[in-house]
């Protein structure tokens with residue numbers, strides 16, 4: 001089913017409709033007030049409605065009078081939502097199961113610095129970087145660690161199907177791509193191929209037989225990201241990181257090996273306040289422009305797709321590294337979830353409103369998820385289907 005362009009398409013019940021077209025699902029999470037904010041006596045300026053489908057932002061107008069604005073999303077998570085709640089309310093297990101069936105999924109964390117993107121995606125950075133960390137923090141582990149646990153639990157239970165899981169972890173900083181698993185500062189370059197779309201040759205993709213192997217990759221990647229930001233004066237709030245789990249499923253169908261290539265990418269975006277940060281000087285100008293570039297182009301791509309003009313208007317995917325690498329995730333053949341993170345502090349209310357407007361646009365995007373198979377196998381499947389149809393007709 002194709003939604004009419006220009007309307008307000010909503011996939012039924014906010015669920016992604018696999019096999020047909022589906023809206024990008026958007027969930028908003030509001031972090032609790034932190035110690036400093038509490039000490040200042042701040043009140044929460046964002047309130048989640050009882051049905052958890054909308055939130056209300058209280059903000060002062062130019063006369064200092066308080067106004068209220070309501071925004072609706074697929075789900076809204078209040079400050080008391082646990083990391084486990086995030087999984088269920090965001091429908092993450094469903095995205096993972098699709099990846100296991102050969103679909104491609106992407107989960108983005110969007111929001112200003114300090115709004116809880118890394119906490120939601122990964123958990124507490126300081127915990128994960130510990131040497132003995134083995135996903136041993138069930139309360140604070142984020143979406144990535146929980147997803148890996150789900151994947152490894154599931155792949156050992158599907159009879160007749162063998163799975164191979166591989167992971168890679170990259171960072172985009174200053175419009176340059178770095179391999180977070182290489183532990184050096186070698187720059188990589190994306191390449192376009194008609195069969196694969198944009199990919200990054202030379203990026204280490206490591207086979208992970210066990211859950212612990214995959215968790216070690218996250219730990220290494222996060223450690224390298226932190227070291228890089230320290231030694232090279234990079235600021236992780238200015239970089240985008242993409243952790244991808246590739247799942248190859250191999251099944252025997254009628255004496256033929258059928259291979260599907262599913263994947264799920266976890267994207268921790270640069271702080272959204274960077275979009276407006278253009279006052280830097282000297283050498284910083286290029287950096288800021290480039291950071292703005294990826295985030296800015298992501299916003300442009302989202303806005304173009306949300307207007308429903310993708311068929312008639314140029315979508316500027318190729319104008320930044322981030323949008324090139326995520327080309328398939330927005331308006332393409334992937335399933336996508338955006339976790340928009342907000343601060344409850346009245347001091348951040350303007351940034352919160354901007355995040356919610358951005359997230360509202362993302363909700364209007366339609367993707368058409370498809371299973372990734374080898375082209376030859378696709379042909380064989382299609383011919384088999386045709387044979388079967390002819391046989392029935394006979």
Ligand code: ADP
Nearest residue numbers: 031032111112113114115116117118119120124
């Ligand atoms: P970001 O990645 O968006 O810059 P972080 O995820 O690093 O933000 O969060 C900033 C701080 O707030 C961290 O100390 C983090 O542990 C804490 N925090 C964020 N979200 C929550 C939450 N839902 N519950 C408890 N602490 C949180």
Ligand code: MG
Nearest residue numbers: 117118119236
């Ligand atoms: Mg972060």
